[in-house]
Amino acid sequence: MINKTAAQMADALAKDETTSVELTQAHLDRIASVDGQVKAFLHVDSEGALAQAKDVDARRAQGEKLSPIAGIPLALKDVLAQKGVPTTAGSKILQGWRPPYDSTVVSKLKDAGVVIMGKTNMDEFAMGSSTENSGYGPTFNPWDLTRTPGGSSGGSAAAVSAFEAPLAVGSDTGGSIRQPAALTGIVGVRPTYGAVSRFGLIAYSSSLDQAGPFGRTVLDTALLHEVMAGHDPKDATSINAPVPAVVAAAKSGDVKGMKIGVIKQLQGEGYQKGVQTRFDESLEVLASLGAEIVEVDCPSFEYALAAYYLIAPSECSSNLARFDAMRYGLRTGDVDGASAEAVMSATRDAGFGREVKRRIILGTYALSSGYYDAYYGSAQKIRTLIIQDYAKAFTKADVLVSPTAPTTAYKIGEKVDDPMAMYLGDVATIPVNLAGICGMSLPAGLADEDNLPVGFQIMAPAMQDQRLYQAGAALEAALLSKWGAPILSKAPELKGAK
């Protein structure tokens, strides 16, 4: 049962072939069996999940009309507040904190009867691309346990890839959903900025953060997307418009006549050969399905990484100021006679990891008086240029495409001491965040040189998320018939698997 898609599981539930309790238990068993190696979860809430499953089963038995994914188990990135359940954002500074409230995403999941099995590992405060920056140790890529699953939503991606959960929620500030999806051979979507409420999403960079869905198929991802999205009066930046019909788009999956723009700046040099090959092949597949392939020029993308590493640290330096030991979380240095300031400093020193400190310091500097215009101000101008590049490109194409990440999954520890190399891995995903548009990564096959998954990125204008699913589903179906079996069937068996 755990090897099926969420849509198939939902179908089985609807036909009374299984129950949510059975389904949830099967996944909890799988977690117990393999998560010792994968380490996707920071916290497994077996009791809560089974109670939720039982409740959904009872509602179904009473003939209540339920959401399409009611009863399906899910893994939740630890960046989202869930009432009463430990929520750490991967940081020691929040160890033991149990939120007294639900994030809007969690409320929506609960209302839809989705069973939340636990909280997944992540780079601390979503700062990182490999999950190695977690305060609780890294997550391992199910394809090769010596490699990273990507990040920052590495735990969620690994959980779905390792069949520990059919669906997962992640968050994407600079590629943190799409890149791990690419590196673990699954589908991940970063919705349009404002499409999914940020209320209860522990902020890294407010103007870039966006929660989104993971699934093993485009349709599964769409089913979760539709449940998570929607206007929320508790988030001032939430879009007050109907949720795009992503499920319908994923079911139609047609690219005939669609114009697909290949971004000149996001391919070629710096991209692993096997990545480029699978990308080019996917383009041919799309062309063969009737899409028109055009090349588009986005000259400002050259500066995207620089802009991102000014804007995100600036916002995070302010967002993370609240972790001060006064009201919740870690508290150290509170010895006799210590001033409040000393306790704050000691706690932040002990509680934050190196990468978080690096970005807080960067951001504090970039916002300081005398440097603001040169750094933060310039970065905002680049942001405007990137928005204009996209706007122009979208006059020539319905969707834009690129490889999701320049390389396949790299070794744990390989880039840990070279932040710049790590940052470069986000070069293709970051422009989407800066422009506030939407993007998807879906598997394009395995790279010839290392037999590891390659991600294909699709980008669409703001509030046109359905286009991602329409193009993604078409490509997915064509590739599936070419391969004869889902890509994850090619992943090695995990030890301890039943």
Next chain:
Amino acid sequence: MALPTYDEVIAKWDPVLGLEVHVELNTNSKMFCSCATEFGAAPNTQTCPVCLALPGALPVVNEKAIESTILIGLALNCKIAPYSRFARKNYFYPDMPKNFQISQYDEPICFDGYVDVEIETDEGTKQFRIEIERVHMEEDTGKSLHVGGATGRIHGADYSLLDYNRAGIPLVEIVTKIVPGTGKYAPEVAKAYVAELRDILRGLKVSDVKMEQGSLRCDANVSLKPIGSDVLGTRSETKNVNSLRSVERAIRGEMIRHAELLNEGKKVKQETRHFQEDTGLTRSGRSKEQAEDYRYFPDPDLVPVTPAAAWIEELRATLPERPSLRRKRIKEEWNVPDKEMEAMINADVLDIVEATVLLGADPTKARTWWLGEISRIANDQNVAIADLAITPADVAELVALVASGDLTDKLARQVVEGVIAGEGKPSEVVAKRGIKVVNDDGALMAAIEKVCAEQADTAEKVRGGHLPAAGALIGAVMKETKGQADAARVRELLLGHLGHAAN
């Protein structure tokens, strides 16, 4: 060198003012969340994930607060920005949960306004124009209570308690441009400005404007320059100025302190100072020599404020009459002497007297009741007049009852007592207490005869022409009739009875 006198200060130095007034709005909910804003609630009972800055919580702007701020801007003759933003002011302090304050920075919602104030000078009434630089929105911080230690300040305290009820209460900051040219009247002008602001805000009903509760707080910037110089001196900023009188005292005190330093050739330090109510002096607070870097940047959690022009005009149309103009109008219409007008303003009874007049009462009578008997009772009970259980309608009714002769002034005072004691409206008090004017001459004569018989000696003196002695007899008759008689009529009848024809 001795402290210079005020006259010595102004003979040599020219003060320049700058005033920052913080106003807590009286919205039902906080600036960025739906928590209640009631004053005096038990600590930390009016909090939520947003105003406690729990991880993941987000602010959403209170629209009513924007409306109130626009009203304030319009009343202060400001321009209203079609687009303004909130910024984050970053600094660490335990009473500020997010460790940044959401405030408007370089894009305030209202700007470029003015307020005219009048004060009495040696040359008569003179008007000063205070130019307003900006009116912007921000959120209040929580409150720290430092326990132990000598000063009640954070340094030396044993521990501190934090109450976040106030965290996130909407604040409006009204900042003047520098105010030059007030000369020796600087303290009075500042006081008049804050008083005028208070009246304007009260008229708009956007704030409780209670300085003693902190819903209106004034920071006074003062600097001195040599008379005739164009070069501004170094300023100090005095906080914790919690009454109109303190505004005046604080500025006067700072002028003297600055002058003393400057006379001795010393420098004034640019710093924050705290006004001390008991001594009238200020003491040094945070030094501002090293300007703190607040790392302002637009708050990415909030969207720009873009009030529609039509809405602004709608709000403009609802602006009440300006308090200073209203005072002028009332003074003329009711023909109120200067001293009485001042008394009414000081006692803060203008609204209530006007309401009484609008219900048909004679302005002089209405004023006399509110300023006299009712003020006295309020004083005795140590409560505000507005908090007494007597309404303009009650006083209007009372005035009518006296005018019709149904009550004497003396009886009416008993009725006032009854109304305030909660016995009902004046007519109900009259009925319940059985108060009525004794108009029956027969009953009065019976009382007069009885009193004259009892106090035969006194009566004889009066009969003999010693009229002042009649007072004692009249008093006795009034007592006999339980105060319900019309004293004038008693006098008339008594004198007639004792052989003096009425004249």
